[in-house]
Amino acid sequence: MSAADLGIAFGRVAFVMLFVLNLGGLLTWVERKQSAIMQDRIGANRASIFGFRLLGLFHPLADAIKMLTKEDFRPARADPFLFGLAPFVSVFCALVAFASIPFGDVLRVAGREIPLQAVTLNVGILYVFAMLSLGVYGVMMAGWSSANNFALLGGQRAAALMISAEIAIGASIMGVVMIYGSLNMMDIVRAQGRLFWGWLPAWGIVTQPLAFVLFLTAGIAATKRIPFDTPEGESEIIGYFIEYSGMKFGMFAMADFLETVVIAGMTTALFLGGWQVPYLVPDGFRFPWGGAVALPHLLVTLLQVGAFVVKVCAMIFVMMLIRWTLPRFRYDQAMRLGWLGLFPLSILNIVVTGIGLLLWGGRA
Amino acid sequence: MAHAAFFVVAAIAVVAALGLVLRRNAIHGALFLVVNLGAIAVLYQTLGAEFLAWAQVIVYAGAIMVLFVFAIMVLIPGKEETGPDPRRAWRLLALPAGALLFLQLIFVVRGARGGAGSGAPSVGGGVESIAGLLFTRYLFPFELTSVLLLAAMVGALLLARRRV
Structure with a gap:
């Protein structure tokens, strides 16, 4: 492996990691500002550096400094190793899950073909799903190792919720896999570039509308945020991270934000065409009404990466809207929704998709 | 590497x-x-x-x-959950059973080293090849496994049902 290859691999990983980390950090600000706008308040605007407030953008920075300088407390009867490990497991699983989500098509530079994706995996969709399902260990370890019955109950609520959500996630993405005929996320996104009747992009939301709703609902449940925040319930019931303080508590909050980014990325890649821009083909725009605009390769790639980022941000915005609109589901309501609502409907979706593929033959 | x-x-x-x-x-x-x-x-x-x-x-x-x-x-x-095991004597079986398993494993590994011709057909690890084998050559055991799992699930439901 030459130095250039190594540099390219490093660049791909670094782009995804910085994208996810920075977006996750920015979400603390988005959450405050968006809720303020929705509730007709001004929102966070007090943190300032030399009098510059910059719409409150310094608040995430102030948060980080506060978290890092707080006392790192550990209960006397806690399991020391697992108590320390739990937040790292949570953050790690959320952070690496994004690795096989493609953020652009192949970039050609100086005779090299660089797939714009941190890790190229033939079963990428399974990889993301596996990492999401491992994230629950951090929460369970936190709940159990705190030596606190309230934390234990929170950890159990989290485990039950995430299992029910993940089954629905796994079953709802099966329809997408059947339609596009691949487990490779890059292939799935590429297959969504085709057009129905010459004008309608074959995005997942068009071919699998039910799976889109099911996946988004289950995905929001998997992030453990309102309306599915029974594991934490920070305002009145008590959650799995009750014994955590300082940056370890911050890491659990960060893991939730990172999972939001991952779910938004998955939704974008599977249902919203990933990096596809409607009517943009490798050599420029080709409109169904006959017009065509030739564009250089680099500009096309930039447009695609930009489209991916915009779509992810839009999905996060929608998830935040839901978070500030709905009240929390009761525990039994969340369980009922997962097992009796989402799961049977995803199975039904698989059956209907299979029948459809049999009748109309071939794949979209 | x-x-x-x-x-x-x-x-x-x-x-x-x-x-x-x-x-x-x-x-x-x-x-x-x-x-x-x-x-x-x-x-x-x-x-x-x-x-x-x-x-x-x-x-x-x-x-x-x-x-x-x-x-x-x-x-x-x-942490103090484990009292004295009521079937402690059964543990004596662990050593011979483990030794037997180890011997079996040695034989299996030696047999597999013999050549590619022995044992299961060698295919790639891709989804297509696994699915192809599962739904053609090994379809019957595959379906049988699903019936077994179904039976286990029904049994679990029966055990979990409240006595009326």
Whole structure:
């Protein structure tokens, strides 16, 4: 492996990691500002550096400094190793899950073909799903190792919720896999570039509308945020991270934000065409009404990466809207929704998709 | 490079397996098993069996072991859970049974080394080849397994049903 290859691999990983980390950090600000706008308040605007407030953008920075300088407390009867490990497991699983989500098509530079994706995996969709399902260990370890019955109950609520959500996630993405005929996320996104009747992009939301709703609902449940925040319930019931303080508590909050980014990325890649821009083909725009605009390769790639980022941000915005609109589901309501609502409907979706593929033959 | 990676991962798997057997704390044991399953999945991935690797992580580490840990958390809350084992004498069976299994494994490994012609047909680890084998050559055992799982599920429902 030459130095250039190594540099390219490093660049791909670094782009995804910085994208996810920075977006996750920015979400603390988005959450405050968006809720303020929705509730007709001004929102966070007090943190300032030399009098510059910059719409409150310094608040995430102030948060980080506060978290890092707080006392790192550990209960006397806690399991020391697992108590320390739990937040790292949570953050790690959320952070690496994004690795096989493609953020652009192949970039050609100086005779090299660089797939714009941190890790190229033939079963990428399974990889993301596996990492999401491992994230629950951090929460369970936190709940159990705190030596606190309230934390234990929170950890159990989290485990039950995430299992029910993940089954629905796994079953709802099966329809997408059947339609596009691949487990490779890059292939799935590429297959969504085709057009129905010459004008309608074959995005997942068009071919699998039910799976889109099911996946988004289950995905929001998997992030453990309102309306599915029974594991934490920070305002009145008590959650799995009750014994955590300082940056370890911050890491659990960060893991939730990172999972939001991952779910938004998955939704974008599977249902919203990933990096596809409607009517943009490798050599420029080709409109169904006959017009065509030739564009250089680099500009096309930039447009695609930009489209991916915009779509992810839009999905996060929608998830935040839901978070500030709905009240929390009761525990039994969340369980009922997962097992009796989402799961049977995803199975039904698989059956209907299979029948459809049999009748109309071939794949979209 | 690949060899070194194999030995590192294999060492992790063995240490995790030992941890599972030797730890008194049931939660620690279960978490060691998760680490072990993950290490085995890495070995699958390095051998080119991508689908098997990630299916193992999802099914075993991500679903079954979560339920195990969940059950242990519900049923065994403290560290002082293990009293004297009522069937302590049964443990004496462990040594001969383990030795038998080890011997069997040695024979299997020696047989597999003999050549590619023996045993199962060698195909790639891709999804298509696995699916092709499952739904053509091994269709009957595959369907039989699903019936077995269904029977187990019905049995679990029966056991869990409240006595009226």
